[in-house]
Amino acid sequence: MIITRETDYAVRILRSLINLRLKNIREISDEQLIPRQFAYKISKKMERAGYIEIIRGAQGGCRLVKNLHDITLMDLIQVMDRENMLSNCLDEGFVCPYRERNGGDCGLHTSFGQLQEQLTAYFSGVNLYDLVSGTCQNQKLK
Incomplete structure (x- = not known):
């Protein structure tokens, strides 16, 4: 699982909107140092x-409509359309030549799967309010 540039930009957009003020994409892009074309695409997602509202028109902009305490980092990663896998060998439908040759047995696959479960659980416990406000607790993976 990787925090992609798209997910990073999404977090930055939400950080810009945390004060619940209506802001246009230009303001958000300039403030958060996000290329405008990405900001448009990500804001639509x-x-x-249901995280933000986009109001069109001359006086329009974006506004946060969902409480960031109720959105986890894992939720946002999934919204950004990522497979969320640590390794592509965990992707559904991935055909691994090593596993095929060895009768499906692969210690790396098993280890990656365990790490993936831990990361998913950890990211599911990180709410976006704590992340963007800098109060995210530094907890160890189990």
Whole structure:
């Protein structure tokens, strides 16, 4: 699982909107140092997910409509359409030549799967409010 540039930009957009003020994409892009074309694309995904509202027109902009305490980092990663896998060998439908040759047995696959479960659980416990406000607790993976 990787925090992609798209997910990073999404977090930055949400950080910009944390004060619940209406802001246009230009303001957000300039403030958060996000290329405007990415900000448009990402904001549309977050609108479809119900995280923000996009108001069109001359006086329009974006506004946060969902409480960031209620959105986890894992939720956001999934909204950004990532497979969320640590390794592509964990992707559904991935055909691994090593596993095929060895009768499905691969210690790396098993280890990656365990790490993936831990990361998913950890990211599911990190709410975006704590992340963007800098109060995210530094907890160890189990």
